């Protein structure tokens with residue numbers, strides 16, 4: 259059966275992921291089915307080890323799926339070759355990590371140019387100009403020739419956001435984007451996320467942070483590799499955060 263749900267930008271159908279461990283197969287995702295609408299700000303919560311990052315990896319295709327289907331923006335993610343996937347990812351997804359993952363030897367400007375250079379969407383001149391504009395948007399243009407280790411963690415995350423937006427992808431995937439930031443800096447990052455949603459992006463964010471989840475338009479909880487059923491918008495964040 260086709261996994262696409264009309265109107266959805268992302269559809270997961272009975273997604274299972276097993277990891278091989280010395281103790282045998284471990285099922286990290288036990289059959290996740292969910293549809294995400296364009297322009298949603300979806301937050302995924304759950305205790306440590308529940309399967310949140312594994313779920314994101316199934317959406318981005320950076321790890322193989324054991325069974326089931328993932329469809330993003332009309333494409334069946336796990337039916338592409340690795341090369342096709344890499345290009346597709348560069349054009350369709352902006353990925354933001356807890357640890358920023360900037361290239362330490364490249365300037366901020368060069369870091370933001372990387373996805374554009376990889377996908378050849380713009381001429382080198384246009385890509386430089388666009389990287390500068392994106393750094394201006396996150397208020398870091400004046401630092402654009404610095405290396406990542408010369409700026410703060412919050413500033414590095416803003417560079418990572420600029421980089422995620424480089425090819426103007428429809429979907430942003432963020433894994434604990436505020437996990438390493440103090441609460442004031444985290445709020446600034448979440449303000450930028452809200453702005454991105456207003457600009458038409460779809461955001462999927464994993465978080466342990468209750469105030470981050472409160473910004474979302476929908477919250478889903480994963481428990482032991484399964485989506486918790488019931489009214490997912492009324493999850494008690496207190497219980498999740500206390501046990502994370």
Ligand SMILES: Nc1ncnc2c1ncn2[C@@H]1O[C@H](COP(=O)(O)OP(=O)(O)OP(=O)(O)O)[C@@H](O)[C@H]1O
Pocket residue numbers: 277278279284286304305306307308309310311312313
């Ligand atoms: N490569 C791997 N090999 C074996 N087991 C793995 C692997 N990656 C993850 N797991 C296991 O799969 C389960 C889900 O892991 P995952 O990283 O998705 O959890 P999480 O909810 O993101 O946790 P956290 O909040 O701590 O990041 C965990 O029990 C984890 O130990």
